[in-house]
Amino acid sequence: MPSEDAKALMEAATDAVILIDQTGRIYAVNHAAEDLFGYTQAEFIGSDVSRLMPEPDHSAHAGYLARYLQTGIGHIIGRGREVRVLRRDGSLVPVALSVGRIAGSAPPRFVGFLRDVSEQHRAMAAIQNERDYARESEAVSLRSQSRLMAVSRIATMGEMAAGVAHEVNQPLAAITNYARACERFIAADPPALDDIRDCVREIASETRRAADIIRDLRNIVKDKRVERLSANLSDIVRQVQPLLEADARAHDTQLEFALAEHLPSVMLDNAQIQQVLLNLARNAMEALATKSPATRRILISTRTDDQGAVEVSVSDNGPGVDACVVDRLFDPFSTTKASGGGLGLAISRTITQAHGGSLSHHPAEHGGACFTIHIPQTHSDPA
Numbered sequence: 001m002p003s004e005d006a007k008a009l010m011e012a013a014t015d016a017v018i019l020i021d022q023t024g025r026i027y028a029v030n031h032a033a034e035d036l037f038g039y040t041q042a043e044f045i046g047s048d049v050s051r052l053m054p055e056p057d058h059s060a061h062a063g064y065l066a067r068y069l070q071t072g073i074g075h076i077i078g079r080g081r082e083v084r085v086l087r088r089d090g091s092l093v094p095v096a097l098s099v100g101r102i103a104g105s106a107p108p109r110f111v112g113f114l115r116d117v118s119e120q121h122r123a124m125a126a127i128q129n130e131r132d133y134a135r136e137s138e139a140v141s142l143r144s145q146s147r148l149m150a151v152s153r154i155a156t157m158g159e160m161a162a163g164v165a166h167e168v169n170q171p172l173a174a175i176t177n178y179a180r181a182c183e184r185f186i187a188a189d190p191p192a193l194d195d196i197r198d199c200v201r202e203i204a205s206e207t208r209r210a211a212d213i214i215r216d217l218r219n220i221v222k223d224k225r226v227e228r229l230s231a232n233l234s235d236i237v238r239q240v241q242p243l244l245e246a247d248a249r250a251h252d253t254q255l256e257f258a259l260a261e262h263l264p265s266v267m268l269d270n271a272q273i274q275q276v277l278l279n280l281a282r283n284a285m286e287a288l289a290t291k292s293p294a295t296r297r298i299l300i301s302t303r304t305d306d307q308g309a310v311e312v313s314v315s316d317n318g319p320g321v322d323a324c325v326v327d328r329l330f331d332p333f334s335t336t337k338a339s340g341g342g343l344g345l346a347i348s349r350t351i352t353q354a355h356g357g358s359l360s361h362h363p364a365e366h367g368g369a370c371f372t373i374h375i376p377q378t379h380s381d382p383a
């Protein structure tokens with residue numbers, strides 16, 4: 001039996017303490033061991049320590065001890081590790097176990113300290129679950145965002161079809177005219193070869209113009225993966241500029257750009273931000289339909305603030321946002337249009353928020369509406 005001091009030390013310990021002799025027989029335990037295992041002192045004393053172990057350690061323990069006594073090489077002795085122990089009620093508990101040889105004991109005796117770590121396990125599992133859940137919901141949200149984007153892109157392009165058709169028709173009409181002129185120059189006697197050459201060159205250049213418009217369109221409608229790269233907001237606006245101009249011409253609207261030259265780059269999904277711009281410009285054009293063509297005006301501008309955040313605004317001089325919708329402008333399905341889906345602004349806000357940014361509305365100077373996409377510099381974590 002341990003001395004009175006050793007006993008007091010054992011009882012003061014919050015870890016379970018178990019002392020065994022060289023055969024594995026328990027000869028002392030503290031109260032914490034009783035609490036951990038559910039056995040009383042009387043039940044512990046004299047029993048084999050392997051009763052506290054599940055298989056395979058239960059059967060192997062006598063072998064571990066024998067090997068240590070022969071070779072001095074311990075399985076657990078002298079090192080700590082995490083194991084599972086068997087309680088009286090048959091349940092298993094994870095414990096941090098450290099076993100040491102009692103100095104000077106001959107034949108050797110051993111002391112084991114066992115700390116219940118099930119609480120840490122539960123906490124770790126909860127953290128892991130939360131991480132898994134966060135990862136899964138992020139993946140789901142990215143997937144549904146991509147699907148929404150694809151639908152919304154195609155819807156926007158449908159709305160822009162009039163402008164685009166008009167734009168493609170112009171080079172086609174020019175090609176037809178040059179082809180007719182060619183016929184005349186060929187029929188002349190002698191054929192006007194220089195004029196024919198000029199016409200053919202013009203036909204080639206008009207064909208390129210039509211092809212460029214179609215390429216821009218395809219780039220936007222293509223179903224793209226969500227992908228964030230370091231990008232300059234002014235460049236992103238420039239990429240959709242030809243399409244917006246075509247749309248504006250078809251709606252007799254004057255479109256102006258004020259693009260800052262040296263914007264800091266931010267992490268952006270190019271296609272998504274272009275989608276938001278197209279949505280905002282479409283809304284502005286639709287709002288301007290009530291005004292006379294000569295006065296319709298839209299301004300798209302970019303800027304940075306002193307925190308390095310970048311902004312792009314789309315403002316118009318239309319009638320402004322109707323009071324009946326202004327409070328729920330960004331809610332899905334809120335629309336004042338007979339044929340409107342009311343999804344454009346909701347999707348646009350979701351996209352900007354997924355970039356760590358915001359989309360806001362302010363009344364514009366002359367009574368129109370101004371929508372601003374704000375993207376902070378610090379958000380550099382690609383999804």
Ligand code: ADP
Nearest residue numbers: 283287320321335336340341342343344345369
């Ligand atoms: P939809 O265009 O299909 O109605 P949105 O979510 O894009 O859906 O827009 C919601 C509503 O916000 C529109 O119906 C319109 O009343 C209002 N709105 C959006 N942009 C403007 C704007 N530039 N000027 C005035 N009202 C606007």
